[in-house]
Amino acid sequence: MYRRLLILTLGTFSVGTDSFVIAGILPDIAHTLGVTISAAGMLITVFAFSYAVLSPVVAATTAHWPRKRLLLGGLLLLAFGNALTALLPSYGPVLASRAVAGLGAAMFTPTASATAASLVPPEKRGRALAVVMAGLSGATALGAPLGTVIGSEATWQATLWFVAALAVLGALGIGVLLPAVPPVPAIGLRKRLAPLKDARIGFTLLTTVLVFTGLYTNYSYVAESYDRATGGSGTVLAGLLFVWGLGATAGNLGAGRLTDKVSPRWIIATAVTVAGIDFALMPLTNRHLPAAVVAVFVWGVCGWASLVPLQHRLITVHPAHATVTIGLNAAATYLAVSVSGLTGAAGIALVGAHRLSLFGLGFLVLGLLSSAVATRLIERGEERTAPPGAALST
Template sequence: MDKRLIVLASGMFAIGTDSFVVAGVLSQVSTSLGVSVALAGQMVTLYAISYALLSPVIAAAAAHWPRKRLLLTGLAVFVVGNVVTAVAPNIELVLASRLIAGLGAAMFSPTATATGASLVPPEQRGRALAIVIGGLSSATALGAPLGTFIGGALDWRATMWFVAAVGTLAGLGVAWRLPEIPTPPAISLSRRLAPLADTRVLLTLLTTWMVYAGLFLVYTYIGLSFDRATGGDSRVLAALLLLWGVAATAGNFAAGRLTDRYGSRRIINAAIAVLVIDFALLPLTSASLVTAVPALIVWGVCGWGVLVPQQHRLISITPAAAPLLLGLNSAAIYVGVSMSGVIGGAAIAWFDRHALGLVSAVFLVGALFVAEWARQRIARPEVRPTGVVGATSGSAR
């Protein structure tokens, strides 16, 4: 295992902790600042939308920066954003600080995944991506539950200080262990967005968006959705998040090996199909701790099992544009996350909070159809403007 991948994963762990821990303390934020849970949930929305919109812009503007400097700067901005969240006296400043933290994530995350993919031969790319993304999924196994527990034992501000400390430690690890990495050729913003004109890429990104919008509809409001199972106890919620995170980490690493062996299509379709069933049953399975446990295990394994084959599929479409495509995929994830906060908040107002799983299932069914549509387009040879027929590797199928 390349130690450089572990260093990159440590930064992803910090980014992931911030992404997932807020859901565990939303009720505390709501009470502390005197706002509704739905408004507090926009902390997730603004963090995600900042990341999604700024990722391609930052990638173009900082294209001439050395990779290590960009990674460290991103973590520094990320830490500042979380410190501001921890000391903010009102919801307005809290929400503004989420934009700052999202900017830091936008600088770090796509750079880390693209760098990880470039460090290994093509036949090991799935496992390399799994290691780097493993930092993100392991944050669900350790960072988010620990942050939620800290919030329950102290308060939500202590949780945000914890996230800032994790980001600081990750920055020290990157500074100490990651060697200088060659700066890739500078690419303009228009060229970075050019892959969106490729229907195969667009459909694959749409699949990512629909999957993670569906998953985070429930996750953002997991404290409310699973209140019957937790009895409102933050310690039980932290334990459930720990279980979910362990399952997510296992699913992520298993997906890396399975994608290298079987290709992306089987893994993507199987994972999404199982998620549809799991989320459709959530109104029932979230009612008690006994049934909530297996539901969260399936959610973790399959939800994170989709990410690696999706990235692998994108890289297989146009290997030379891998950094651009991975950045767009990360943006698609966070656009989905940002919209899930809004859609989930509306669904809570319109329907019962325990029915969020059904809304998620609708998104996941759509994702399954779009994923197969993408596969069909990928299977067709693309005729280039020059008249050259572009080939696609079988692993993309």
């Protein structure tokens, strides 16, 4: 079972690297294409927005496809999109190529998460989701920093070729090692969006959007936010991204185990609160490298510790619609990443790059409030259906 989960992790690692590596090479892209840093940040926005919008559409239109074919097709399209980004000479076509890569990610990641959840019994879903999502968090620890170093020592185009190679490698691993996975029952787009009518699902997804918008408002422009600590060095920035990724991996895996034992609402509340305190202190901690190392580690831990319990909450509320709700949560996550390119640019204009975390802090506070509303709605539902004295766990 875990061998199959690790095979899926290969693919999420390539998707994660593509998602996070652009932030580390953003200044070089802006210089080459002759655009502002904010305009270059739209490469992040277009990729993530393509993913967010197309995820439910792809899920509805490809429901009859065998899961293995969909996983392979997603990774190969991801590789093709990155090859286009590396080859195209001007800003407009490069933006379009990021949409192509986003489509590949939309095909792969929700399918991988839902497949992982279906491979294990309910009491082990948290750990299964954490193993597959470790590909994304591991990409922040290894893929994105390595891609940043490649871009710093060679060219940013070389970084995109690196990402394309990772996607092809992931496709090969799935093609050779993953057994055939049958398609899920076909569900139309309208039915896929139907869970949004449930306020418990709606507020949980809203929590994902708000929290990850706050977290990635700063990440999208991390090169500018931490230029005092890095001295403008791409290699030092890669080191900071590596530390952030280590924290993300620790937070993801730790939350996976905790979610099977502790109520997800406490994990979400604790992670977002600590992240908020960390963000409030960042205008001070991003001045010097030692303090920056601590700050980005805490940022990574808390950011990724919230993802697994949010997924687990959605599955618990509607077990029969797990594939649908996990896909919607993945779309919500990437919608937040796409919005963060815009909120980051707005934050820089309003408060400056070094205080950008304060702008993101507002979204974290709103996310904490949204999570509290979702928790209360879930508890009310359980009070109506559970016998007296039953434990609340969501």
